[in-house]
Amino acid sequence: MLEIERKFMIASDAWKDLADAGTPIRQGYLSLGEPTVRVRLKGTKAYLTIKATKSPGVRHEFEYQIPVGEAETMLSTLILRPPIEKIRYCVPFAGHIWEIDIFEGANKGLQIAEVELQSRDERVDLPYWIGPEVSDDPRFFNAYLTHRPFAGWGVDYATLLKRV
Amino acid sequence: MLEIERKFMIASDAWKDLADAGTPIRQGYLSLGEPTVRVRLKGTKAYLTIKATKSPGVRHEFEYQIPVGEAETMLSTLILRPPIEKIRYCVPFAGHIWEIDIFEGANKGLQIAEVELQSRDERVDLPYWIGPEVSDDPRFFNAYLTHRPFAGWGVDYATLLKRV
Numbered sequence: 001m002l003e004i005e006r007k008f009m010i011a012s013d014a015w016k017d018l019a020d021a022g023t024p025i026r027q028g029y030l031s032l033g034e035p036t037v038r039v040r041l042k043g044t045k046a047y048l049t050i051k052a053t054k055s056p057g058v059r060h061e062f063e064y065q066i067p068v069g070e071a072e073t074m075l076s077t078l079i080l081r082p083p084i085e086k087i088r089y090c091v092p093f094a095g096h097i098w099e100i101d102i103f104e105g106a107n108k109g110l111q112i113a114e115v116e117l118q119s120r121d122e123r124v125d126l127p128y129w130i131g132p133e134v135s136d137d138p139r140f141f142n143a144y145l146t147h148r149p150f151a152g153w154g155v156d157y158a159t160l161l162k163r164v
Numbered sequence: 165m166l167e168i169e170r171k172f173m174i175a176s177d178a179w180k181d182l183a184d185a186g187t188p189i190r191q192g193y194l195s196l197g198e199p200t201v202r203v204r205l206k207g208t209k210a211y212l213t214i215k216a217t218k219s220p221g222v223r224h225e226f227e228y229q230i231p232v233g234e235a236e237t238m239l240s241t242l243i244l245r246p247p248i249e250k251i252r253y254c255v256p257f258a259g260h261i262w263e264i265d266i267f268e269g270a271n272k273g274l275q276i277a278e279v280e281l282q283s284r285d286e287r288v289d290l291p292y293w294i295g296p297e298v299s300d301d302p303r304f305f306n307a308y309l310t311h312r313p314f315a316g317w318g319v320d321y322a323t324l325l326k327r328v
Contacts, residue, residue: 031195037214048228050201052242060242064212064228067252078199078216078224111165114184154298 003061004052004120009139010111011163015100019089025101028079029143035060035077039074042088057135058118079145082106094125097162106149109157112140132164152162165217166224169283173295173325174275179264183253189265193307194242199224200307202275203238208250210235221284221299245310246270258289263327270313273321294326 027040035052048071049063075083084107089100095114103110112134115124132139139148155163191204199216212235214226221292231244239247248271267274276298279288298304303312319327 029267030199031197033195033197035194048214050212050238050242060237062230062234062238064230066226066228071224071226076215078214109300143219144252 001061003051004057004117004122005114005135006057006117006124006133007135008126008127008133009164010100010113011131012129013023014129015089015091015098015113015127017083018093019093019100022087022089022102025086025088026075026083028075028083029082029146030074030078030080032080032143032146038142039066039071040081041068041071041075044068055120075080084142084145086125093127095122098127101103101118103145103150105111106151107145108151110145110150111157131161134164137164165225166280167215167223168221168286169278169299170221170281170288170299171299171319172277172279173328174264174293175273175295175325176293177319178293179255179277179291180260181252182255182257182265184255185265186253187247190239190247190249191240191275191306192245192246192247193310194238196244196307196310197308202306203235203243205232205235205239208232215285219284222241245316248306248309255291257291260288262291266308267314270315271309272315274309274314275321277327297326301328 033039052081085104179204195201249268255262
């Protein structure tokens, strides 16, 4: 399938009033090239996902559920860098489900909101707690964060919010 | 699971008397690094396979059946090089199943026999039609053949048989 998404920084914690309980995610990459190959533990399930850029903001995505034990083996022995850890919260707003990623570990402090769209130009009402858009900023790509985690950016999130 | 296999050249066509009807395989790589990520069409089925070297001749292998249509999309749009094409024949011999790959396309002329083992030092009776072992010769790795297909080796198979 094609994945079309937009990605934003988060301007306030107001999203928490609308969020679900959150699901822990641990993921890593078997290939950081093009395409990327990602293994992800999400709650009690595991997935293998292939993504390749088709055009800006639009990606081929193939996702397969795999046994949790095999994902754990891949995360502990095969991935190219330490895994990314985050909690994902789902927040409904004006007909879309927003995914809020609160990063931990080497990316602690980083927060990203994503929304999936049916087409690149689909109109989406931005929640009032949304910050600047970073859809095309490679620093915020998860594959990039494995190379250059947020801890090494040398800037705190509040300062970054004003600069992006 | 762990994959332990040995790989050989083929000295004669005598294996054909014992072989099945053969299954066409078309495969390509989403990652040629370590681990490799392979997509394969095999007959009417499709698989995504991750392999990583654990020690010489021993590899981690994770294989997942995927929808044929998705494999076809990956093979036509996402793989890093032109696909490898071959016919695979299964040949029972002395308690093992040998897999004979007869390559086509850019690797036409190349023939490889493989046998999977339970352990690296498992005794295996070599069929009389088997040639020299090439288990640790990277030229015969399928991932390598996508970079350097047999057509460009500048040697025919009969000559190579004497040299390896």
